[in-house]
Amino acid sequence: QGDTKKPIRVWCDGCYDMCHFGHANSLRQAKAMGDYLVVGVHSDAEISKHKGPPVFCEEERYKMVRAIKWVDEVVEAAPYVTTPEILDKHGCEFCVHGDDITMTAEGIDTYHIVKSAGRYKECKRTQGVSTTDLVGRMLLMTKTHHKQKYSVSKEETGEIGVDSSTRSPWTGVSQFLPTTQKILQFSAGKEPNPGDRIVYVAGAFDLFHVGHVDFLEIAAAQGDYVIVGLHHDQDVNRYKGANFPIMNLHERVLSVLACKYVSEVVIGAPYAVTADLMDHFKVDVVCHGTTVVMPDTDGESPYAEPLRRGKFKLINSGSGMTTKTIVDRIIAHRLEF
Ligand code: CTP
Numbered sequence: 109q110g111d112t113k114k115p116i117r118v119w120c121d122g123c124y125d126m127c128h129f130g131h132a133n134s135l136r137q138a139k140a141m142g143d144y145l146v147v148g149v150h151s152d153a154e155i156s157k158h159k160g161p162p163v164f165c166e167e168e169r170y171k172m173v174r175a176i177k178w179v180d181e182v183v184e185a186a187p188y189v190t191t192p193e194i195l196d197k198h199g200c201e202f203c204v205h206g207d208d209i210t211m212t213a214e215g216i217d218t219y220h221i222v223k224s225a226g227r228y229k230e231c232k233r234t235q236g237v238s239t240t241d242l243v244g245r246m247l248l249m250t251k252t253h254h255k256q257k258y259s260v261s262k263e264e265t266g267e268i269g270v271d272s273s274t275r276s277p278w279t280g281v282s283q284f285l286p287t288t289q290k291i292l293q294f295s296a297g298k299e300p301n302p303g304d305r306i307v308y309v310a311g312a313f314d315l316f317h318v319g320h321v322d323f324l325e326i327a328a329a330q331g332d333y334v335i336v337g338l339h340h341d342q343d344v345n346r347y348k349g350a351n352f353p354i355m356n357l358h359e360r361v362l363s364v365l366a367c368k369y370v371s372e373v374v375i376g377a378p379y380a381v382t383a384d385l386m387d388h389f390k391v392d393v394v395c396h397g398t399t400v401v402m403p404d405t406d407g408e409s410p411y412a413e414p415l416r417r418g419k420f421k422l423i424n425s426g427s428g429m430t431t432k433t434i435v436d437r438i439i440a441h442r443l444e445f
């Protein structure tokens with residue numbers, strides 16, 4: 109008795125719709141206030157009642173929150189108004205929420221009870237990212253969808269490497285200010301151990317979603333250390349088409365770093381997985397999902413080198429979700445959101 113301190117259990121709750129790095133950052137701060145983080149996620153019915161239907165269904169939202177590395181436990185269908193009873197039921201001392209007020213349909217602060225019970229703590233809301241903002245970027249797509257052709261001239265490419273946010277018509281809309289501090293806070297900060305099997309995957313990972321989570325979970329099972337190479341905005345734009353990516357490179361870095369299956373991220377990876385890259389990271393296996401592999405600018409497969417080395421593996425995530433699915437969902441339901 110005495111010396112062994114009881115672990116502090118912390119409670120967070122929310123909709124976590126279109127789960128983004130702002131949500132992840134609030135969970136990171138909450139976890140730092142204790143030892144064990146329990147996250148209550150509201151059901152579709154509850155959200156519809158208070159603020160309108162969510163973009164993602166509850167099963168998708170539960171999965172996304174479970175994949176965030178600071179989350180120890182998810183409580184499904186948590187009540188919209190947080191009570192001391194729910195905190196007690198899960199052994200949590202207090203709850204944590206961002207410094208913005210959340211209201212019920214009746215206009216009542218959803219945290220008023222725990223606030224007066226002295227069981228409420230605040231974390232800093234992440235500026236420049238929200239579900240509303242992301243939906244806005246996607247709706248912006250419909251307006252100029254067929255008019256705007258995004259292209260990059262030779263003289264401009266030098267600049268793109270310096271600031272990836274300036275070239276894409278949509279990612280330039282971002283209000284988020286990326287800092288090295290944020291990357292540091294999100295990073296696992298761990299190098300591979302000697303003998304670790306290194307898995308490398310590359311992609312856009314735009315609007316990080318359940319398909320990515322399913323894919324990364326299986327990729328992580330192929331080894332001990334997962335490196336995700338994120339393509340530059342202009343590469344994503346080349347192979348995904350005129351309006352992509354929705355999130356710029358910096359935003360995609362944080363989204364991917366927040367995932368528990370990811371050990372390290374390459375910020376702007378070459379489109380082709382080169383011999384240099386494989387040697388540098390001592391890659392044992394390169395994985396790709398069942399989505400189409402777009403050829404490089406020279407017409408070759410970006411996976412030619414790992415294929416040559418017998419170090420390429422196709423993975424079936426079992427998920428049909430793509431960034432395009434999300435955009436289509438939002439455009440189809442734009443009047444409801
Ligand atoms: N949150 C945050 N920074 C953001 C967005 C959300 O810190 N940019 C925090 C909220 O303060 C809350 C938690 O994430 O503590 C869960 O938020 P949620 O209920 O899902 O909704 P919103 O606050 O409405 O987030 P959004 O506007 O992005 O939907």
Ligand code: C5P
Pocket residue numbers: 309310311312313314318319320323395396397398399400423424425426427428429430
């Ligand atoms: O499309 P994107 O580049 O973001 O995909 C990153 C990786 O995730 C790719 O290997 C892709 O095949 C995989 N993926 C998947 N299942 C999905 C969506 C993506 O396996 N539903």
